[in-house]
Structure formats: C-alpha cells, structure tokens
Amino acid sequence: MTLVRLGAIAITIFLAAPLLVVVPMSFSTAPSLQFPPPGLWVGFYAKFFADPNWTGPLVNSIIIGIATAVLTMAVAVPASFALVRHRFPGRSAFNLLLMTPLIVPHIVMALGYYVYFGELRLLQSYLGVVLAHTCFSIPVAMLIITAALKGFDLSLERAAMSLGARPLTVFRLVTMPILAPAFVIAGLFAFVHSFDETVVSLFISGRDVATLPRQMFNSFRMEADPVISVASSLLFAAALAGVLVPAAVRSVRRTLDRRNSPLAS
C-alpha cells in the first residue's frame, strides 16, 4: 500500500515537474533554451506586449474564443434539451452526430476546412475559424449540459406551471437559474477548447487572423523567438488560476459554512 502511494507521489512529480520550468524560462536573460536560466529579468514580457506579432494573435484568440463559446451555447443548449427530455426517431443518430467531432482527428478536419472554406471564401477570416472551433466545442459543451439536465428535478418546473407560469417564464425563473452554473462551465470549456485549438487554426487562420497557438507553433518551428516563453507562461498561469481559484473558493466557503453553522459553536 505504501509502495503504491510512493509510486503515485513519484508519478505526480513527473507530471508536475516539467511544467515548473516554464515560468522561470520567461524571466531568463538568455535568448536560447538554457535551463536553469543564467540570469533573470522581465525583458521578454516587455517584448511580448510590444510586439503586434504576439499581441495580435492573443487578441484574435480571445475574440474567436468568445464568439465560439456564444455560438456553441446557442446550438448546444437546445440540442441538450432535445436529447435529455425527448424521445424521438433518429435520437441515437443525432447523438452520434453531436459526439463524432471528438473522434475525428483535427488534421483531417483541417484539410476539409482548407478546401471547403477556400470555396466559401472563409479562409483567413474570423468567421471560418469560429465555425470550425464551434464544431469541436459542441460535444464538449453537450457533455456538461446534458449531465446537468439529467440531474434536474422536473417537479420544480411542474410546480411553477401548476401555479400558472407560462413556459418561457418557467424557463427564465426556474430552469435557467438552476442550470446557470452548468451553462457557465460549458461556455468556459467551449472558450478554452477554442483558445487551445492548434491544428485547424494553423491551416485556416492564415496571417490575418492568426491565433496564439498558431503563432506559438510557428515560432517553435523557427526555433527563433525566445518570447515564446512568455506566451507559454501566460497560458500556464491561466491554467493555474483556473485550477487554484475554484479550489480556494471552495475551501473558503467550507470554512465559512463551518463557522456559521449552529453546530460549530
């Protein structure tokens, strides 16, 4: 048993350790991939935020991510209701269609979009990238929303209706507030999925609407720009915040609950 625990600790270190080199590298004075860094400064950060080749893609990725999240939610929420609350002919085929974007390799879709969007004149456009990213985000959002919908107590809606509320009022005042957290999480997943997507962006976003992953990928290939360490650190910091902040909020809330509960005294 202790051997298993020791093994698990070692594997956890293997998982975490590589990530720890990222942030120190961004403060390095060396223009090469020298680790540990010979000296520390913030020059690469100044370069990152002064260079439109980096800030442009950062802004593009944020715009595309938000648009993808909005579009994804607009189609995934109704589809989730259809899947969870209704039985209809073709339901399992519909379910399959919604999930296959998770299985089809992105490089295959990159080729498809390259040719198809070429004909539709959507290459190197925001719209093209958003449409592609939405396809990949739909199944991710669906998994979260359908899970929440399954746990939803239908008697709450029935109670509201029996008190005379119209369907839209029921949705606005009962269904929506209960499902709101799941919607937020699903939207967030859609955003992150789009923000991290590399392969399709690489082939269809072009120079005009280059995303941050595209810029990073190309800069890895050139092996030239040390500013990549800043981009990596910012993304890592975002992931760290995404994991630590909810955990911190949960533990603070637990402490407060304990303090406020009548049993605590």
Place this chain on the structure above:
Amino acid sequence: MTMSRKPRIKTGPILLGLPAGLFLLAFFLVPLGYVTVLSFSDPSWGIANYRELFNSRLFLMTLGNTFWMAAVVTGLSLLLAYPLAYVAATSKGTLGKTILMIVALSFWTSYLVRTYAWMVILGVQGPIPALVALFGHSPPPRLLFTSFAATLGMTHGLIPFMTMALFAVMKRIDPKLMDAAGSLGARPWRVFWHIYLPLSAPGIINGITLVFITCLGFYVMPVLLGSPREQTIAGLIGDRMEQILDFGGAAAMSLVLLAASLGLFSVYSRYFGMDRLWGGRI
C-alpha cells in the same frame, strides 16, 4: 385552448435539435465529405491515390510507426495513470486531493506549453542532457527531435486524460467489497487482482480507447518534438498539404486515419455503447 387534436408529430425536439444538427451538417459533415471526394478525384478520378499510398514504403512505415507509437503511449500512460487514479480514488487525505489538483493543472495546460517545457528539458542546453553528460556520456546524446521525445511528451500529455477516465470509474467502486474480501482472509494482491482490477476494467477500456484514438491523430507533439524521419500519419498529412500541395494524397491518408479512428470507436460502441466512453454522462 382551441387547438384541434391531430395525430401529433413531435415538433418540439425537432425544433430544439435542428440548429445543432444543421450546423454540424454544414460545417462538419460537408467538409468531411470534401475530404472523401478529394481522395478519389484529385488530381484525377479513381483510386490512384490509394494505390499509390499502399505501394509507398514511406506511407506504410509511417502507418506502422503511428500505430506502434500510439500503442506504446497508451500502454505507458495506463501503467502510470493507474496507481495515480487508484490513490486519488481510495485515499481521503491531502495526497488524493493533491494528485487530482496536479492532474487537473496538467490537463488544463495547453499541449503547446507542455511541448515547450519538453523542448527546454530535453534541449541541448537543458537539464536532462546535462545530467547525462555528468555521468560521463559525452557528447550528450541527442534527445530532442527523436521518437523518444515525442513518446515521452505524448505520454506525459495524456496521463491526465487516462487518469480521469480511470478515476471516474474507480470512485464508484465500493471499498466495502475489498474490506469484505480482506476479512475473509484474501491477501491484498488477491483482493486487488480478483476484485478491484475487474471492477475498474470499464475505466481501463475507456481510457485506452480514448488515448489510443487521440494518439493516432495527434499532430502537435509528434511534429514539434519528434523526428522528421520517423513521422506519424498526421504529420505526413500536414506535409502533403503544406509542402507539396498534394491534396488528393493528403485526403487519401486522411481517410485511412479517419477509418482507423472511427473503426476503433465503432468497435467500442458495439460492445459498450458510445455514451459510456466519456463517463456515461448522456
């Protein structure tokens, strides 16, 4: 309510599902159709692209290499993720929570960032070659841009994925079953072998299916960390598109890759039902 009762066609679910269905039809299935048609039509109609592929040593070697690498990465990540998920699912203390936190952190960190980390660690001026040199191996062996680097990076990248698939099943295993077996005199390894392992099998199957399919189509890490001489199919497709502009050839390769991914997926759904693959949530 003055509506006359007709035999009802359910319009509700159709209206709700229509936007998503039409969207995926127009922007997912149609581009896939383009790839399919392209593989038979570019530069001329027929199966020439496929004939060329299966006569090409490079393609067959790449195909073999891709499957081999996917198998190695899947095996390694199962081996490493299993104890991780086991401890996270069975221990209630800080260790379990720490493991889940690190797994989540790694999961949320972009593949590009993790690729960058491995480029630093395995690079000529990085700590691992320095360590190897310390033990008298000079000049230090070239680690970056080899299949080893790609395998290591992908394994590290997919352990969180595998851990989550295992954990989802393991946390539902009732610990009383193991206690019962133990109290009846079974030794720990027998308890594990006859009770825990079979009960966690659905998680193993989900994990290896997801990780293997992901590996088959993985582009970023094999291209950036791997050897240009031992590519994977995804890398080869990218090359065809970018460098030789051979879209027909790229499309034929894409269809082979697609057939492999969808084939594995359909075998899984045939035996276990597709909805369970992602934790049985739909």
